[in-house]
Amino acid sequence: MKIPKCMSTQHPDNVKSPFFAENNELGGEDEIREAYYAFSHLGCDEQMWDCEGKEADNFVVKKLLTKYESFFQGKRLGRDVFITLRVPNPTVERGEAKILLETLESIPRSFDSAKLVYHDDTPPIFEVILPMTASPMCIDRIYRYYCDFVVGKQNKPVREGDVTISEWIGKFKPERINVIPLFEDMEHMLDAHNITEEYLQAKDVEYQRVFLARSDPAINYGLVSAVFLNKIALQRLQRLSEESGIEIYPIVGIGSAPFRGNLKPQTVERVINEYPSAHTFTVQSAFKYDNSPEEVREAIIKLQERERGLPQEIDEEKSLEIIKRYSQEYQKQIIELAPVINKVARYVPSRRKRKLHIGLFGYSRRMGEIALPRAITFTCSLYSIGLPPEILGLNALNEDDLQFIKEVYVNFEDDLRDSLKFFNPNTGFLPEGLEREVRKFPVDFDTDEEHERLTGYITESLRKNKTEGLGEYILRAANLRKFLG
Numbered sequence: 001m002k003i004p005k006c007m008s009t010q011h012p013d014n015v016k017s018p019f020f021a022e023n024n025e026l027g028g029e030d031e032i033r034e035a036y037y038a039f040s041h042l043g044c045d046e047q048m049w050d051c052e053g054k055e056a057d058n059f060v061v062k063k064l065l066t067k068y069e070s071f072f073q074g075k076r077l078g079r080d081v082f083i084t085l086r087v088p089n090p091t092v093e094r095g096e097a098k099i100l101l102e103t104l105e106s107i108p109r110s111f112d113s114a115k116l117v118y119h120d121d122t123p124p125i126f127e128v129i130l131p132m133t134a135s136p137m138c139i140d141r142i143y144r145y146y147c148d149f150v151v152g153k154q155n156k157p158v159r160e161g162d163v164t165i166s167e168w169i170g171k172f173k174p175e176r177i178n179v180i181p182l183f184e185d186m187e188h189m190l191d192a193h194n195i196t197e198e199y200l201q202a203k204d205v206e207y208q209r210v211f212l213a214r215s216d217p218a219i220n221y222g223l224v225s226a227v228f229l230n231k232i233a234l235q236r237l238q239r240l241s242e243e244s245g246i247e248i249y250p251i252v253g254i255g256s257a258p259f260r261g262n263l264k265p266q267t268v269e270r271v272i273n274e275y276p277s278a279h280t281f282t283v284q285s286a287f288k289y290d291n292s293p294e295e296v297r298e299a300i301i302k303l304q305e306r307e308r309g310l311p312q313e314i315d316e317e318k319s320l321e322i323i324k325r326y327s328q329e330y331q332k333q334i335i336e337l338a339p340v341i342n343k344v345a346r347y348v349p350s351r352r353k354r355k356l357h358i359g360l361f362g363y364s365r366r367m368g369e370i371a372l373p374r375a376i377t378f379t380c381s382l383y384s385i386g387l388p389p390e391i392l393g394l395n396a397l398n399e400d401d402l403q404f405i406k407e408v409y410v411n412f413e414d415d416l417r418d419s420l421k422f423f424n425p426n427t428g429f430l431p432e433g434l435e436r437e438v439r440k441f442p443v444d445f446d447t448d449e450e451h452e453r454l455t456g457y458i459t460e461s462l463r464k465n466k467t468e469g470l471g472e473y474i475l476r477a478a479n480l481r482k483f484l485g
Contacts (some may be wrong), residue, residue, distance in 0.1 A: 330393030380485025386424025
């Protein structure tokens with residue numbers, strides 16, 4: 001059984017639009033073309049398909065097999081390349097809850113579409129991703145609903161004494177699906193191993209994939225915390241795999257901004273070394289469209305050919321103590337910056353037509369009513385005022401902390417160097433006490449002068465309330481970074 005290593009996603013962190021897009025915002029048909037492009041031209045072996053929002057297309061399998069039949073005769077959907085559905089979490093997203101049921105019902109229909117082409121019982125879709133997973137029950141409900149209701153109804157008669165639903169409509173396959181939990185907040189990332197273990201009880205499975213977020217933990221707790229949380233979770237999942245005898249295949253959701261993981265074609269080896277036990281990495285839109293196709297293909301070959309290793313051993317107690325102190329300072333600075341983040345966010349250009357999935361804002365329960373934009377817009381807003389979010393909270397760390405961080409977070413200095421290139425200390429938004437810390441920080445960096453000039457213009461325009469055309473300047477700055485946010 002092939003487990004994919006390179007998951008193309010629909011995260012809208014790109015500056016440039018792909019050549020196949022009808023305009024700057026990718027719509028439903030563009031995303032069908034995007035899936036084909038990721039498989040055929042870039043070498044990805046998986047496409048995450050986000051099933052939220054009015055533009056989401058539940059006929060993706062039928063359209064791919066109809067439009068690109070010759071390609072998919074050679075690369076089997078469900079065996080060589082994979083579509084993995086990201087479904088709404090009805091516990092959290094009440095307004096999207098019934099889309100979950102529609103999406104699960106579409107899986108047997110996709111099976112029928114593939115059978116007409118392939119003439120066998122290989123399901124084109126058999127895995128779904130559950131965002132914001134908070135309990136084993138959340139995962140199990142989806143698994144049970146699919147088995148017992150979507151497939152289970154086929155043996156019931158349409159009415160008393162009549163034919164069964166399967167005799168009337170045809171059989172419903174696949175008979176079961178795999179549910180991939182996506183853990184996005186600190187509490188549940190640290191408990192991912194226990195939640196996964198409980199979900200797997202009494203299930204006959206060959207393997208289990210587990211998805212760890214990298215962007216939302218960075219927004220909620222800061223850069224260092226996000227890396228530490230992923231490493232602790234990966235270490236605990238490895239122990240679970242060894243103790244249970246069930247192979248766990250972790251997915252790490254990484255973007256191109258250093259704050260969101262720093263996965264670019266130029267940094268592939270660095271990221272592989274940072275997360276040696278991750279089996280699958282996400283390849284988001286900036287990676288795919290803000291670099292040359294040749295660079296992207298070569299980088300994806302490296303992701304595909306790498307051998308998975310063991311997780312880095314990490315002192316969990318010390319890591320959690322640093323997370324606590326550092327994230328408190330980080331969150332204090334975010335409260336201070338929230339008004340300007342939200343102001344800039346209004347001018348960050350959209351890259352997808354539909355509403356993408358919602359995220360967890362860790363502040364609302366603990367720190368009053370602070371609404372923040374999603375990770376990409378949040379990151380872009382701070383970069384656009386010359387304040388890379390990677391540096392926030394660093395003033396909470398002492399020399400011993402920094403030494404420990406450098407041992408655990410392998411690419412810490414490289415990631416800071418990559419972000420500080422776009423630092424502008426003259427915009428007036430730097431939280432008190434942080435500039436001194438940045439200046440004495442033992443990382444050499446070169447300033448991108450054009451980016452500094454653009455962020456100076458953006459901040460001056462915001463102060464004077466001259467915001468016409470601001471989105472264009474935000475894009476010009478993003479183009480220098482090769483990611484929106």
